[in-house]
Amino acid sequence: MNDKQRVAHFAAQRIKNGMTVGLGTGSTANYFIEALATRVVTEGLQVKAVSSSVVSSLKAQQYGLPLLGIEHISVLDVYVDGADEVSPDLSLLKGRGADLVREKLLAKAGTEFWVLIDQSKRVQHIGQNFPIPLEVIPFAWQMVQREVSQLGGQGRLRPSGNGDGLAVTSHGSLVLDVIFPPELDTRTLNDKLNSISGIVEHGIFFGLTTTLFTGHDGRIIEQNP
Numbered sequence: 001m002n003d004k005q006r007v008a009h010f011a012a013q014r015i016k017n018g019m020t021v022g023l024g025t026g027s028t029a030n031y032f033i034e035a036l037a038t039r040v041v042t043e044g045l046q047v048k049a050v051s052s053s054v055v056s057s058l059k060a061q062q063y064g065l066p067l068l069g070i071e072h073i074s075v076l077d078v079y080v081d082g083a084d085e086v087s088p089d090l091s092l093l094k095g096r097g098a099d100l101v102r103e104k105l106l107a108k109a110g111t112e113f114w115v116l117i118d119q120s121k122r123v124q125h126i127g128q129n130f131p132i133p134l135e136v137i138p139f140a141w142q143m144v145q146r147e148v149s150q151l152g153g154q155g156r157l158r159p160s161g162n163g164d165g166l167a168v169t170s171h172g173s174l175v176l177d178v179i180f181p182p183e184l185d186t187r188t189l190n191d192k193l194n195s196i197s198g199i200v201e202h203g204i205f206f207g208l209t210t211t212l213f214t215g216h217d218g219r220i221i222e223q224n225p
């Protein structure tokens with residue numbers, strides 16, 4: 001078992017009977033879905049799941065987890081997902097995939113938001129290893145690019161996987177991957193990005209994590225903000 005599998009398994013043991021659980025997207029979220037489904041089968045655990053992407057829906061379906069459509073809920077007991085970066089104040093960078101909109105909606109709808117990572121995701125500041133993904137309304141991308149450049153951001157549209165087109169998210173947006181000056185603190189950047197018209201959603205998850213579980217050398221470290 002690697003650290004991602006171990007942390008996913010650990011979090012799945014924390015789910016209680018009757019909970020509505022949001023399922024994240026990515027390899028760690030997939031391990032969590034598998035571990036949760038195993039409890040449903042072996043222990044008769046009763047849960048309802050809401051998925052953040054087509055991929056996690058398919059995974060949940062494959063394991064027989066009962067799914068609710070996101071349009072049918074307004075609140076969750078817990079949302080469980082991975083992250084691309086986590087800073088010491090438990091801010092996150094997410095969105096290397098294409099499911100940012102649903103991921104942030106579910107993170108906000110969760111009474112709790114559990115973040116599952118291995119040690120490689122720990123950073124000193126958000127944006128250290130990856131640009132910040134901004135999901136933008138396609139016709140507004142140049143206006144958004146101009147606004148972020150006034151904050152010192154250097155952005156380019158994300159190419160599609162094969163490189164001969166543009167990446168389109170599951171929400172139908174384009175993605176501007178933007179590198180911001182490191183001295184711009186996460187809270188300020190989060191506030192500024194929230195206020196730019198044309199940005200549908202962005203990859204900074206500020207003040208949302210309720211518990212961080214880190215798998216590190218076979219141990220689980222649990223932290224609250």
Ligand SMILES: O=C[C@H](O)[C@H](O)[C@H](O)COP(=O)(O)O
Nearest residue numbers: 026027028082083094095097
């Ligand atoms: O959009 C992608 C999500 O933010 C993932 O949670 C993130 O990329 C982490 O993925 P993984 O668990 O595969 O490292």
